[in-house]
Amino acid sequence: MRVTIRILLTRPADAPAEPLAEYRAAGGYEALRSALAARTPEDVLAEVERAQLRGRGGASFPVARKWRLAAGQPAGEKHVVANGGEHEPGSRKDRFLVAKYPHTVLEGLLLCGYATGAQKGWLYLIEDMAEPLAAAEHALAELHAAGLVGARILGSPFSFEIAIHRGPTTYVAGEETAALNAIEGKPAKPRKKPPYPGEAGLFGRPTTVNNVETLAHVPAIVRRGAAWYRGIGRGSSTGTMLFTLPDRARHPGVYELPFGATWRELIFGLGGGPRSGREIRAFLPALSCAWLSAEHLDAPIDHDSLKALGTSPGCGGLSWLEVGEDPLPRLLEIARFFMAEQCGQCPPCRMETNQIAHVLKGVAEGKEGDYRGAIEKVCAFARGKGQCSLIEMAAAPILSGLTLLGR
Ligand SMILES: Cc1cc2nc3c(=O)[nH]c(=O)nc-3n(C[C@H](O)[C@H](O)[C@H](O)COP(=O)(O)O)c2cc1C
Known part of the structure; x- marks a missing residue:
């Protein structure tokens, strides 16, 4: 496996935000230029479909399916x-990407707008992201000066405006419909679905919501073609993905890897392994995923392989337990995070997340009982009863985590 393949992170990790001139010199905005000159919106959408691009925000949803929903709505105002x-604690890849590669994200946003027939794009960040906000504002000013955003871009009939929105610093505000509410100036809480954003999203209009990394993959797909993109990765997991290694790694940071590379290549090859020098006992691909044990370090990172192991890559914000460490404090930390971050509007979610934390506290206090049974029962009761999937998020890390405790 050539773990050195880079599509997104092409510059040194400590380089400042990529300026427009440098991005263009490396082929940036060429995908947009060629699309506006010679390809229909359907051509662009079909290219992304053939590339089999999946969302990088955590749920790995097929991107083209979402784009088709919005593109298929009657013409008119779209976002x-x-x-x-x-x-999400442990994930820093989105802020890193926007801070260092703002133009890759903005070009992806423009291409999505073109493919779905939208006229307005929103870069949704959170208010404490000083570096990404500054980089995005600067990049947007560069775009205006170059005529790459606004009315009749590059002399084509395509007009597209971009605004940057600062959402609140809460976990739920990243859920797609909570983000729409935040942009509309309402409390950032999830909406009931359906209708899906592709049908009725921002201001009731068809809206495509994608993670910033997802959109950043689009310019390379449009410029170099779906066949090229599919040639990177493994099976139906095409291309590369960004991962965040925690501060307890020798070399913490954000890394890009092609699907099909192994966890060992990521954690030890790129990250240098645990700073402590201890062995890894178990690792969590992202907060709402199931734990994998050390024997899976050589498993390939791709959706199908991970599904067979009962987990997923999530958003790639990795954490681990080292040999000799008690898993319980970590499980309590995860349970308390979901309890604190649930937004309060769905009683079953409030009840479930509180109950999980309560049961784990009982374990910590040495109380006897069927902990697994109690948690399984409350998760089964709550499943599908929330307006967003936070209600399903705690089950996987906690239930698989109980196995680490021998429960
Ligand atoms: C509680 C919660 C928090 C979320 N936070 C984020 C987030 O910070 N960033 C993100 O891209 N998606 C987040 N999502 C997922 C979004 O709802 C949505 O699926 C995603 O933005 C779609 O992009 P993608 O298909 O490109 O991955 C969150 C979902 C939930 C339930």
Whole structure:
């Protein structure tokens, strides 16, 4: 596996935000130029479909399916939202991408707007993201000066405006319909679905919401073709993905890897392994995923392989437990995070997340009981009863985590 393939992170990790001139010199905005000159919106959409691009915001949803929903609505006011509302502990890849590669994200946003027939794009960040906000504002000013955003872009009939929105610093504000509410000036709480954003999203209009990394993959797909993109990765997991390694790694940071690389290549090859020098006992691909044990370090990172192991890559914000560490404090931390971050509007979610934290506290206090049974029962009761999927998020890390405790 050539783990050195880079589509997004092509510059040194400590380089400042990529200026427009440098991005263009490396082929940036060429995808947009060629699309506006010679390809229909359907051509662009079909290219993304053939590339089999999946969302990088956590749920791995097929991108073209979402784009088709919005593109298929009657012509008129439509929106695109680039979701950079990253607030999951352990994930820093979205803020890194926007801070360092703002033009890759903006070009993806423009291409999505063109493909779905939208006229307005929103870059959704959160208010404490000083560096990404500054980079995005500067990049947007560069775009205006170059005529790459606004009315009749590059002399084509395509007009597209972009605004940057600062959402609140909460976890739920990153959920797509909560983000729409935040942009509309309402409390950032999830909406009931259906209708899906592609049918009735921002201001009731068809809206495509994609993670900022997802959109950043689009310019390369349009410029170099779906066949090229599909040639990177493994099976139906095409292209590359960004991962965040925690501060307890020798070399923490954001890394790009092609699907099909192994966890060992990521954690030890790129990240240098645990700073402590201890062995890894178990690792969590992202907060709402199931734990994998050390024997899976050589498993390939791709959706099908991970599904067979009962987990997923999530948003790639990795954490781990080292040999000799008690898993319980970590499980309590995760349970308390979901309890604190649930927004309060769905009683079953409030009840479930509180109950999970309560049961784990009982474990910590040495109380006897059927902990697994109690947690399984409350998760089964709550499943599908929330307006967003936070209600399903705690089950996987906690139930698989109980196995680490020998429960
Ligand atoms: C509680 C919660 C928080 C979320 N936070 C984010 C986030 O910070 N960034 C993000 O892109 N998606 C987040 N999502 C997922 C979004 O709802 C949505 O699926 C995603 O933005 C779609 O983009 P993608 O298909 O490109 O992955 C969150 C979902 C939930 C339930």
